[in-house]
Each structure stands twice: as structure tokens, then as C-alpha cells.
Amino acid sequence: MDLSKLDKLIHEKARLGIMSLLASRAERWAFQDLKSELKMSDGNLITHLRTLEKANFVLSEKVEGLGRPQTFYELTDGGRSAFESYLAELEKILRR
Numbered sequence: 626m627d628l629s630k631l632d633k634l635i636h637e638k639a640r641l642g643i644m645s646l647l648a649s650r651a652e653r654w655a656f657q658d659l660k661s662e663l664k665m666s667d668g669n670l671i672t673h674l675r676t677l678e679k680a681n682f683v684l685s686e687k688v689e690g691l692g693r694p695q696t697f698y699e700l701t702d703g704g705r706s707a708f709e710s711y712l713a714e715l716e717k718i719l720r721r
Contacts, residue, residue, distance in 0.1 A: 628718070634680055635711045639665065639673045644700070644708045647683065653699035674698060682707055 635644055642663050647654060660670050677683040682704030687696045700708065 630714045632707060632711045635708060640677060643673055643677060647698060647700045648705060648708050653697040656696045
């Protein structure tokens, strides 16, 4: 079993949760929805989202005019590809 092929950036529990949610539907997620679904604090969630943004796996957009400004997140094409590769590696491990 070769776990070294799993993307360590994605494999971290919180980031795996974020990536899974973002991949689960076509539309973007609001920060507050991610926070609620993942049951994470603001600081913890934003730290992981910034790590994923820095890796170009996640794209954010701040939207004004909805009352209070909201930030929305979605996977980039590269992020979706990295997540699919991660899942493929997990499947290989499970089949062994």
C-alpha cells in the first residue's frame, strides 16, 4: 500500500471536507454554508480555504449588495482535477 501518492494538501481532514463539499455540486458555496456544514470556526475554515486558494484548488469571490458582503467559494478546474486524482488513488488503495 503506497500512501505517498495521496495528495497531502487534500488529505488533511478539514481540507478533504471542504474539497468534498465543493465538488458535490455545480454551484458555489457561501462561506457561512461551508462553516455550518463542516461545523468549523471562522478562523479554522478561512485558514484551510486560504491554503487551498494558494494551491489554486479553490477560487473565492466576494459579493457585495446582498445586504452584508458574502464570500463564495468553488473549485477551480485544477482543484477538481486534483480531487478526482486523489479519489482515484484512494480507490486503488481500497482495491488492494
